[in-house]
Amino acid sequence: xxxxxxxxxxxxxxxxxxxxxxxxxxxxxxxxxxxxxxxxxxxxxxxxxxxxxxxxxxxxxxxxxxxxxxxxxxxxxxxxxxxxxxxxxxxxxxxxxxxxxxxxxxxxxxxxxxxxxxxxxxxxxxxxxxxxxxxxxxxxxxxxxxxxxxxxxxxxxxxxxxxxxxxxxxxxxxx
Amino acid sequence: xxxxxxxxxxxxxxxxxxxxxxxxxxxxxxxxxxxxxxxxxxxxxxxxxxxxxxxxxxxxxxxxxxxxxxxxxxxxxxxxxxxxxxxxxxxxxxxxxxxxxxxxxxxxxxxxxxxxxxxxxxxxxxxxxxxxxxxxxxxxxxxxxxxxxxxxxxxxxxxxxxxxxxxxxxxxxxx
DNA sequence: CTGATCTCAGTACTACTGACATTA
DNA sequence: CTAATGTCAGTATTACTGAGATCA
Numbered sequence: 001x002x003x004x005x006x007x008x009x010x011x012x013x014x015x016x017x018x019x020x021x022x023x024x025x026x027x028x029x030x031x032x033x034x035x036x037x038x039x040x041x042x043x044x045x046x047x048x049x050x051x052x053x054x055x056x057x058x059x060x061x062x063x064x065x066x067x068x069x070x071x072x073x074x075x076x077x078x079x080x081x082x083x084x085x086x087x088x089x090x091x092x093x094x095x096x097x098x099x100x101x102x103x104x105x106x107x108x109x110x111x112x113x114x115x116x117x118x119x120x121x122x123x124x125x126x127x128x129x130x131x132x133x134x135x136x137x138x139x140x141x142x143x144x145x146x147x148x149x150x151x152x153x154x155x156x157x158x159x160x161x162x163x164x165x166x167x168x169x170x171x172x173x174x175x
Numbered sequence: 176x177x178x179x180x181x182x183x184x185x186x187x188x189x190x191x192x193x194x195x196x197x198x199x200x201x202x203x204x205x206x207x208x209x210x211x212x213x214x215x216x217x218x219x220x221x222x223x224x225x226x227x228x229x230x231x232x233x234x235x236x237x238x239x240x241x242x243x244x245x246x247x248x249x250x251x252x253x254x255x256x257x258x259x260x261x262x263x264x265x266x267x268x269x270x271x272x273x274x275x276x277x278x279x280x281x282x283x284x285x286x287x288x289x290x291x292x293x294x295x296x297x298x299x300x301x302x303x304x305x306x307x308x309x310x311x312x313x314x315x316x317x318x319x320x321x322x323x324x325x326x327x328x329x330x331x332x333x334x335x336x337x338x339x340x341x342x343x344x345x346x347x348x349x350x
Numbered sequence: 351c352t353g354a355t356c357t358c359a360g361t362a363c364t365a366c367t368g369a370c371a372t373t374a
Numbered sequence: 375c376t377a378a379t380g381t382c383a384g385t386a387t388t389a390c391t392g393a394g395a396t397c398a
Contacts (some may be wrong), residue, residue, distance in 0.1 A: 013347045016338065017263045024249045029312060037330045038223055038320040040337035042238070043265060045220035047344050048213055050389090053363095062363070063217070074199045083379065088192045090218060092365060097381060099364090119373045119379045137204065145213040149343025150336065155212045158336045161329055162215035163191065168324025169222050172188045225365090228387095237387070258355065267389060272357060274388090294355045294397050354398075361391080367384085374378075 018043065051146025055139045059132060060106060064091075066140075068099050069108065069133040072125040079124035081114065090171070108132055193218065226321025230314045234307060235281060239266075241315075243274055244283065244308040247300040254299035256289065265346070283307055 018039050025032035052063045061069070067089055072078055080088075086096045100123055103109040108129035114120040125133075150158065167174060193214045200207035227238045236244070242264055247253055255263075261271045275298055278284040283304035289295040300308075325333065342349060 012345055013262060014349075016341070016347045016349065017265075018341075019338070021245070021249065025245075028249070030316070033327060033330050033334070034320050034322050035315075037325075037334045037337070038227070038322050039242075040334050040341070041216065041220050041223060043346065044337045044340050045216050046265065046389095047341065047346065048216060052213070064364075067214075070196070070200075074196065074203070081379085087188060090192075090221065093380070094366075094382085095364065102363095117374070117379085121380065140210075141205070145209050146344075147209050147213050147340065149339045150212075152208060154336055154339070155208050157332065159208070159212045159215050161325065161333045161336070162212075162219045163194070164324045164329070165219050165322065166191070166193075166215070166222065169321075170187055171218065171222065172191045174189075174191060239388075256355085268356070269358085269391090270389065277387095292355085292398070296356065352398100355396080357395080358393085359391105362389085364387090366386080368382105370380100370382080372379080372381105374376100 048146045051143060052140065055143050055146075056136055059136045059139060061132070061136050064089075064095075065099055065103055066133070066136050068103060069125065069129055069136070072109065072123065073130060073133050077124075078130075079112065079122045081120040081122055083120065085123060103129070106132075223321040226318060227315065230318050230321075231311055234311045234314060236307070236311050239264075239270075240274055240278055241308070241311050243278060244300065244304055244311070247284065247298065248305060248308050252299075253305075254287065254297045256295040256297055258295065260298060278304070281307075 018036060021039070022032040022036040025035055049063065056062060056066055068085060071085060071088055072080060082096050082100065083093070085091070085100075086093055089096075091099070100109060100111070104111060106128075108126060110124045110126060112122040112124050114122050147155070166172065193211060196214070197207040197211040200210055224238065231237060231241055243260060246260060246263055247255060257271050257275065258268070260266070260275075261268055264271075266274070275284060275286070279286060281303075283301060285299045285301055287297040287299050289297050322330070341347065
């Protein structure tokens with residue numbers, strides 16, 4: 001039932017709709033390579049999001065909330081300021097507020113005051129939050145995060161190509 | 176101003192947050208290659224969606240509605256049943272209803288009755304819809320669909336890798 | 351009767367804008 | 375005073391569930 005979106009047993013088309021659209025695009029409009037790549041990213045993201053969210057749903061998490069928990073687990077003190085979380089997770093400030101609200105309602109994180117800067121709010125993961133993150137990580141690794149069909153080399157190639165795009169887009173500044 | 180999300184001049188981190196998370200993951204949890212690839216797809220999709228939507232906003236379209244218009248333009252009669260649109264665009268039936276509602280409100284498509292099957296609704300693109308699609312396509316090709324940093328070979332590699340994932344996920348069945 | 355097609359009501363989640371209070 | 379931080383209210387978009395009407 002969780003595979004509903006992952007494996008569309010409904011009506012799996014006997015051809016690749018993206019490839020067909022690219023061919024028509026090439027014939028009628030022009031070079032279609034970029035459009036094909038972008039459409040592929042959009043569709044694969046949708047597939048992964050469905051798989052990941054389905055695996056996390058029994059644990060009461062979404063992928064966005066899961067990423068927030070992982071970030072906190074990886075931090076030294078188990079706590080980070082709201083704005084730092086927004087920078088790392090590339091989230092809008094109001095989205096950070098929203099996600100932390102939901103995690104806090106589930107007692108997975110707490111809001112604490114910053115010792116020196118009274119503007120900032122420190123988000124601290126609770127013991128329950130650490131447990132939940134562990135359980136969710138097992139669920140995700142069990143399904144390989146929904147990413148199937150690639151061997152280790154291909155997975156690394158995919159990461160390298162996408163990292164190149166993010167660097168060009170100014171997602172981060174590296175050496 | 177449209178580059179707000181594309182070029183986060185706010186606080187571009189001096190390191191790659193995804194790569195750093197992958198290193199910590201490798202140290203504390205285990206193999207991180209798959210997680211890094213999935214996180215990259217999620218983030219790149221977010222970047223592309225922002226760029227594409229910003230380019231389409233002046234034309235009153237979202238990427239989802241734009242894809243629907245392109246699909247209709249490519250069809251022989253300029254019209255398709257709702258369910259076929261859902262299959263091709265991988266959309267939930269209610270999402271098709273939603274998107275067609277908005278396109279119809281803008282007079283870009285019309286709803287017609289099917290000649291032989293009175294259950295199905297035919298969606299037909301209007302002349303205004305064809306014009307709008309042309310304008311939007313120019314806007315999107317001008318920004319290369321937001322995809323930057325890759326040469327032709329790398330773009331093709333990316334498409335090939337993602338197509339492999341979609342095939343494995345049952346997105347389509349090939350010969 | 352079974353199943354396909356489409357619609358509607360309502361929910362959930364996230365992104366975003368604009369405004370605001372607090373504080374460095 | 376200027377800028378940073380976080381919150382709130384409200385809007386937009388899409389995905390989804392569940393129910394229902396119509397029709398092959």
